[in-house]
Amino acid sequence: MKAITFLTRRRGGDTWHWTDVVTFAWLGFGLIIMFGPAIWLVMSSFKSPAQLAEFPPTILPYVSETVEVPVKGTMKELPLYTVTTEGEAPRELAEVRRVGIIANMVDPADPETVIKVNINDRTPVRRVGLALENYAKPLRDFNFGLYLWNSVFVTGVATIITLITNSMAAFALSKYDFRGRNAVLLLIVATLMIPISVNIVPLYSVVSSLGLLNSLWGVILPTVATPTGVFLLRQYMLTIPDELLEAARMDKASEWQIYWRIILPLTAPALAVLAIFSVVWRWNDFLWPLIVLSRKELFTLQVGLNTFAGELNVQWHFILAMTVATMIPVVLVFVFLQRYITAGIAGTGLK
Template structure:
């Protein structure tokens, strides 16, 4: 309870009280904002990468290399379709329609032999042609929309058009204005005719009337406006997006743009063949397969493939990783090395700390300073000398070669010495009066009282030894002796790195550290807080 303005205020207790306490007594103070910002940023920086690692370990390999990765482990949704043994990947396909001179054309539906497009279910007009037609009739100027297509290989274009019943009106109009010779296909000369269908001409005449049939020059201009002076492939339309398509009329171009059309959910069959994707409707497989062509344009792909995904915590990476290398053998080796090294570290460091804190002898402080000063020596400097010593002793390819060199640590000696300084010397003097030996004082008085500091050092030692990679990699070169950290290096090849297995196995290697920390965490606060306090 605190008093503010003469009125007592009650501060909440526990975690809620810690997180909501304010210096400003009800108002946010600048120090409150700074403290909360520091707390939030620190939490994100400390635990964000770990959470990202854990979530990524559940992702399939293909999703790890996406340009815009997600935090949650999304996976591709598959669907079982009758007639196919394996489940098929599901996609949402958004078809993008082109507008040629303002008329909507579903280019993804165009099919033409050799890629030549020749049919279209609309009549393309320039503004000048619309104005001329409006002066002849009572048309609204609206352009019919839709799509149809035919194709041509060789021969007279008029003969090809006559063979298509839905293009009979166009064939008659071509003959009436003597354009059959202009659009003939001879030698290397190729034309593409965007021929409107009978349905398109019917709608066109309904809008503008039939008076335009008497104006031969205007009719000829409109028809020439539909002839492209080259063999125009389907892909050319997509590559012309945001530009204009030339016609036989030099001054009349067909502007073409891209718009978003319908979206359909389809399943993909096999792998794409170039720009062609074979799809099937899982809700109506009897309708057969659908060929979808995805072409690149200046405005993006003509068809947008959006994978259908769902959040799924799959254990496939963990199962595959455990089977891909001798995980259990490496785990056993890591447990042996970590456990033995931690016990040896606790014993050696505690004995050194006991001597430096409770015995008075000449040069004690100098010895302590020398031990602490070794923290300034980089590990890389002593790697080669340490390895030469290990080789002479015969501990190469031996667990002892990994355990012993790092048993005595200056950090451990400093931590335990500072804590043991808080133990009253009177306890030791009383034990000596009662006849206790120095070893008994060490085992039955010092070690039990130094339990919090020993727990802190044990956590540090477990973390150091469990995560150690460089020294075991140097000392051990036999596969059956590898620890987990060295064994994980097997997933990193010269040409292929199996990141999905590395992530999954890394998460597994974190579990023992987490369990040790959870078991000993109650000693950490008291051990660190009381280190260096004189009792």
């Protein structure tokens, strides 16, 4: 009883206010619109091609039931149908052969007698089940295993380099006073304004003259010097008291040790935020890898998926399965590290 009053308690009092109705309507609408597509994608990705072509579509994925029947002495796996002919109770029969609109069917209990059935009088027997070959086949036969590895490599290496170079630069820019520091800072702020989409043409020629076209390094390097990362870490490092550094210097710590042993551990929360964002950015990168990589075996998952979706005569069952596979890492990051992400965005406007 107490639980019910607790759950139904509303703003201000016990009664429903019109604002509550609006709130719940909006949230319900939001749930369907925002979450529905992802659920629909996952459900569809487990359906067989035949089922995907069905109209109206079902929500849950089904697989057709089959049964082992001896046909002319050998055991065969045959599809099972429910047959409803006029004046008779529905029966479950297995299809041996189909000629035009007439199917030769047998009762699994009595495989000798062949019954001729009009195909309009029967429906396949199905149960809820997953078409896992949608996932297995692309990973095995269509290079998707390789694309996955390329994406993992690009994401991992780019994130590590981002963390190291950005934290070193942020350390120098926050803990040392030197001539030209403001100039460097200004330069970094200025380039915050230049997104990669503005610079793609000349960046391509730079990467090309460095011989990095069609190399995963050509994807990694241009993205690691993010001014956002330097900025985020610098703001955080400014809050570390300088006395700590002075004390360490008294104890004969080298500058490298100060960076490595004092600054980095204390910057861990900001590093975590940057790491999470860097993983998401690099994993999701599309335009730049699309430009740099033209050899198929170097494609990242995003480029590979886009090409796959464009070139095949739309094999939706594979495309949907690989779309799910592509979003899994990001969903995992989101589920487990949501706190850091929301804090990072709300605090810094990072994206």
